[in-house]
Amino acid sequence: MMLQHNRKSTQDIDFALLEYPGVIPTQPFRAELQRTEIAKHTVPYAAEFQEAVRRVAQRHKRLPSDWLNDEAAIYYYDDAPSAEVQFWRSFETLLYVYLPTMPYMLATKVAAYRTKDRNDIQVLLRELQIQRREQAQQIVDMFLPPDTQEFYEIAERLDELFPE
Amino acid sequence: MAALLQTMQRSYDEILLGEDPWLPLGNFMHQFFGCYADRRAELVQEPLHMPDHPLSSEDQHWAVFCAASVDYLCQMYHLVCPAWVDTYTLHEPWYYTMGPDHPKVREKLRQTTPEEFTKRNIFCGNRTFLNKYEKRDRRQVA
Numbered sequence: 334m335m336l337q338h339n340r341k342s343t344q345d346i347d348f349a350l351l352e353y354p355g356v357i358p359t360q361p362f363r364a365e366l367q368r369t370e371i372a373k374h375t376v377p378y379a380a381e382f383q384e385a386v387r388r389v390a391q392r393h394k395r396l397p398s399d400w401l402n403d404e405a406a407i408y409y410y411d412d413a414p415s416a417e418v419q420f421w422r423s424f425e426t427l428l429y430v431y432l433p434t435m436p437y438m439l440a441t442k443v444a445a446y447r448t449k450d451r452n453d454i455q456v457l458l459r460e461l462q463i464q465r466r467e468q469a470q471q472i473v474d475m476f477l478p479p480d481t482q483e484f485y486e487i488a489e490r491l492d493e494l495f496p497e
Numbered sequence: 498m499a500a501l502l503q504t505m506q507r508s509y510d511e512i513l514l515g516e517d518p519w520l521p522l523g524n525f526m527h528q529f530f531g532c533y534a535d536r537r538a539e540l541v542q543e544p545l546h547m548p549d550h551p552l553s554s555e556d557q558h559w560a561v562f563c564a565a566s567v568d569y570l571c572q573m574y575h576l577v578c579p580a581w582v583d584t585y586t587l588h589e590p591w592y593y594t595m596g597p598d599h600p601k602v603r604e605k606l607r608q609t610t611p612e613e614f615t616k617r618n619i620f621c622g623n624r625t626f627l628n629k630y631e632k633r634d635r636r637q638v639a
Contacts, residue, residue, distance in 0.1 A: 343523035344503075345531070347629075395501050397532045404531070405629040448625040449519040449526075451595055496599040 349406035440476040466495035544581035569613035587618035
């Protein structure tokens with residue numbers, strides 16, 4: 334949400350690894366997420382990655398040591414594995430960073446539907462010009478498989494978002 | 498260098514300074530459930546700082562929300578609940594959701610909000626403290 338310029342970020346930035354797309358598309362594209370756990374060193378270069386995260390935290394006294402983490406990656410992998418992303422930038426051609434698109438963020442935030450997500454959901458609905466339940470359902474259907482929708486009670490969430 | 502503890506006291510200070518409440522509260526949650534899970538008592542122990550001037554209605558809401566959150570988290574994680582939380586309650590119900598005026602939405606919130614919130618007149622549902630560090634595999638908890 335921060336990089337989409339909708340709000341400031343907390344000190345908890347989520348990341349998940351993508352399958353390498355080869356040539357970087359200029360438009361948003363679908364990419365499969367990889368199930369990674371940096372703490373268990375299932376991320377390539379995990380030790381180096383952790384060291385980089387730690388060093389940045391050392392330079393900023395307010396940052397916790399795990400300010401950049403993949404604790405949420407497992408949820409995305411399980412529940413919305415085909416992400417829609419857009420290339421953001423690379424760092425020294427070593428690290429390529431992609432941002433989730435607003436439709437993908439909306440689908441995953443409706444699934445999570447924590448109290449803290451509600452402002453984000455409102456912003457995303459507005460930015461995507463979604464005014465009807467069916468429009469929101471269409472986006473959810475793009476990213477959340479039926480069993481995920483059932484588990485997260487998506488129908489009930491959409492009833493709340495679009496009360497009759 | 499260790500990061501500053503994002504206590505509930507600090508979080509409310511930042512709310513009073515005009516931050517979007519879910520920025521400091523999000524940072525609090527990240528520390529409570531994540532990297533400082535071993536320091537939970539410290540994160541909730543200190544009372545909120547109250548300014549000398551009267552609080553706006555919104556700031557009152559968030560003060561009570563912070564107190565209810567501490568009460569709830571202490572019950573959930575078997576911490577000794579600090580006495581300061583007992584002094585906070587709202588006179589009027591606060592339905593904290595989208596579409597708060599809709600009868601069905603209100604009814605759902607009344608049914609699902611934990612007691613630590615409802616007894617203080619806050620109705621926000623039961624999804625406030627869901628977090629990525631727990632229930633790691635939904636198929637195991639379904």
